Amino acid sequence: MAEYAKDYSLPELMAASVAREINDGELCFIGVGMPLMAATIAKFTHAPNFNMMVEYGAVGPSPRRLPMCVDCAVNNERAYYTGSQREVMGAQQNGYVDAGCISGAQIDKYGNLNSTGIGEYPNLRVRLAGSGGANDIASSASRTIIMMRQDGRNFVNKLDYITSPGHLDGPGAREKAGLVGGGPHVVVTTMGVYRFDNETREMYLEKIHPGVKLEDIKRSIQWDLAVSPNLIETEPPTVEQVMVMRTLDPLKVYLGNGREVLAGDFEAFMKMFEDSYWPMTELMKSKGM
């Protein structure tokens, strides 16, 4: 049995939880940001034969450095295929992808996501990134794994803009719209883990993170949240998962305030990259990757 870490942060718990949603041998389409980190953890721990696809054209990399973006050089590292976006996105639309991993700024109970903006489109009060590949993953991956901050304002009754389709307005809606993918399967947040009911397609709380109160979760969600009668506590990260995270991201770029630390500090950045080579290479070998 895997040994659990005693000392871990909330972002580390979240990343580990997302990593666990990825099964060995699967092919998953990984979106920009934290999903890249979570996928790399999965690859170097329980799922060495899981392969990631990144949207600018790489399949099966084993990144031994912090993966920074979906077009990052890191995504070529030991990859099986590198080339065009057309290949990976075409494969996804063709139904080849087991799961896709994305995040968003707002979510509703059907797992629809907004990453376009806050306010009335196109006169947005806050303009956000836009879809990127999130809509494509949400449209066509066989299931989607969603990562979200849960900040008290972003689990809403009605999105300002549906960027990435979840289960739209309920059972049968995706099929009617012509979407080929299966839609949202799980949502991992800073407070808990949610799944979608097979019958109603509505989100329900399945796991609650250690130390989080159910009433705080309910208060942070605009709709009347369904809670599993078998509600359990989220499994902590393993020692190995935490080791991978801290090797790849010692300055907590993804998992803390590392961006502030690194801004302008080239030496620290180089050191982070130089230091991760040996431990990650050794780990890779031990996994037979």
Place this chain on the structure above:
Amino acid sequence: MAEYAKDYSLPELMAASVAREINDGELCFIGVGMPLMAATIAKFTHAPNFNMMVEYGAVGPSPRRLPMCVDCAVNNERAYYTGSQREVMGAQQNGYVDAGCISGAQIDKYGNLNSTGIGEYPNLRVRLAGSGGANDIASSASRTIIMMRQDGRNFVNKLDYITSPGHLDGPGAREKAGLVGGGPHVVVTTMGVYRFDNETREMYLEKIHPGVKLEDIKRSIQWDLAVSPNLIETEPPTVEQVMVMRTLDPLKVYLGNGREVLAGDFEAFMKMFEDSYWPMTELMKSKGM
């Protein structure tokens, strides 16, 4: 001035005439059969910076062996690009191709071609090859260069089947059909060279091969052929053109009965390939290719 060959055959005259239709620096899409031979002659004589595209995915080869097919290994030789059919055919549909070189079994006065069969489709008396890439070239190349045997029966009033669109039924018809390419520009046959009138889009005789009688040409064509008032005799092949042809095809596979000679004669085939390497390589160097 180029020195003309004194001794040449009719197929050699034809191949040389087609080669002359290709201008240096052009990008031409070359169909299966004699067009491959003619294009190679052009490349090694007057048009070293002409580049051929072949439909199974090669651009810019310099074949120093007899090119045998559009998916032939020879087409990779010193190519700039090798890969997918999608690239070359996509480029063609996108208007990048200056000229395409094709042939057919039947032709009408608008340069429409039949390479599908003789008889009433689908109950054909004689089933032929089918379009292959000919229809695509005829549809989308900026102009087409057509090579034809002229056997007394195949310049017809009405094709049994329009495989490859010429000027269809006259001015404006291609545009109306949605075709992006310019259509037939020239027809080189065993008897003469024909062009298409800019106004009527109808074929007219421009050049007559040495030794061929105009009345024989007219008799071999079902419609009332228009003949240029400036009818001239076809220019003979140059010494250099003939040298290239005979080096690549000493057994007259394209230019005579070489197929009968080679059938089953592996040693003769190997010798043909082995012998062409040095003279063609030397010629290549002398052209700065």
Place this chain on the structure above:
Amino acid sequence: MKFEPIPIRKGKAKPPAYKIMTAKEAITQFIHDGCYLGMSVSAAPAALIWEIVRQRDRIKNLSLSITSQIGMSSALIGSDLVNKVEMAYNWGGIEGEDKVFRRAVEKGIPRPLEVEDYSNYGCAMRWEAASMGLDFMPVKSQLGSDIIKYNPRIKVIDDPYTGKPVALVPASSPDVGIMHCARADEIGNVQCYGLYGNTDLLARASKKVIVSVEEIVTTAEIRRMPNLTVIPYYYVDAVVHAPFGAHWRESNYYYHHDLAYGLDAYRQFATKEGFDAWADKYIHGTKDWDEYCKLVGYDRLNRLRLSESKYQKFGEVR
């Protein structure tokens, strides 16, 4: 709400697992009677086709999805295995007239053959559509021709953006796609050298994929130049090691088209009896591809290889 999560639905990706099989095993496992079979032309999967012919007692009815084929599909047609071919071209190229094809279409010998005609790009765009999970592709070829007049599956619509006519071709998704390539690793990452036609599309369009290769290499070798990977593992069901596996056709940078053999075969194909004698000798008379190669002669195959490498080698300029 029953609090039952949506069951996990798997994607179509084939696993990153060991996939090496013999041709016999692969054909036995994946090709069934009534199969809608896709075949590449560059390079020609001769070793796989021969094996299908050897299993003709089991595989009696095939429909073919091809773009162009030169002689290889005729091995199936002449062996009385094919009811229909969706195609742009089925002929001999430099080898000339395809009498096997003519007999089938014109005279129903050995059985009637239905032909569905497209242009080459039209056929390729059918695989292209399927390769992206689309049900059709627009194409500007074929317009104005009788290909469209006689093929009701090609639709001409007014382009919703420009109002101009554009043809649509329906996706073609073969039950099984067979193809021959340069090299693959054990989990099915396939790399090609030189032109590969629409092999890339066929692999993506087909439900099951069998790839024969000149060389099996390590995964590390694949990783050296991942840009050469034309078919990633997730499309591939079986990898068959078949050196010289495209003979009598060519395999770029490995060996050249054996024209002397092809011309001789075509001469024999001129009659049904000739075809049968050829198939009896070269296909049924050999139990597998290695025996076929021995019959043709490895000395001859090596000559073709040496001739090719005189002119070109991948990674060098000669």
Place this chain on the structure above:
Amino acid sequence: MKFEPIPIRKGKAKPPAYKIMTAKEAITQFIHDGCYLGMSVSAAPAALIWEIVRQRDRIKNLSLSITSQIGMSSALIGSDLVNKVEMAYNWGGIEGEDKVFRRAVEKGIPRPLEVEDYSNYGCAMRWEAASMGLDFMPVKSQLGSDIIKYNPRIKVIDDPYTGKPVALVPASSPDVGIMHCARADEIGNVQCYGLYGNTDLLARASKKVIVSVEEIVTTAEIRRMPNLTVIPYYYVDAVVHAPFGAHWRESNYYYHHDLAYGLDAYRQFATKEGFDAWADKYIHGTKDWDEYCKLVGYDRLNRLRLSESKYQKFGEVR
């Protein structure tokens, strides 16, 4: 009949001729005011973008066609050069929030910016359509979302074959496409190492194409491995030699993303004054890319290169 032959109509192919220029020459020659500009993201054509910004007195109004951009398009937006962007994503990735983009869309600073939203695949399929001379492409993304609700250029039709809904996106054919790649020869055959996103499509979709590269190589070097040629010469108008030409972003197998720089730049982009100061120093304060590299420091750039080659080198497995 006047016996006047149909005049020769040339294809769009660019000639196989010498195409090396400086960034200044290429931008001056091909990019005009009002240009509809396509930009690749992998790798980012930073050297070319900086040069456009340097020529802002001449090039005042641009519309952008991108799929995703990370910071680089913001160099143009923040410099008051862009009226509209057709896009899927314009943000910082790991660098975070793009304040330049936000200021333009939310507050019209330095000028109002119209945004036309698509998904990434939706954008890519617009270039794909143009790359094949088509006027639209079908795509199954975007269905059911507000992307379609608010973008009238995306049409949803009933698929003529299945009756199911499918989205159509209109072709995007930029006046000029700019991109950064690994290497090219003098006539413009361009090869890429590793992932290249939709650079291939952009080159095919654009009327004029400027490619900056890490290395200029001989044509013989291109011919060694013609399968690596992602953009053949006929698409290319200008080749600009710009080593480290994607900095602060990465160039696969050459050097890595300079995150420390990117994060610092984003911190400065938080205010208009900060952006202007950054642009004054790094773009207007340098006369060309070499001066920019000197300002950043070739020692630093070499560290990025060495760090990358510790992990990977094309042709090897590390």
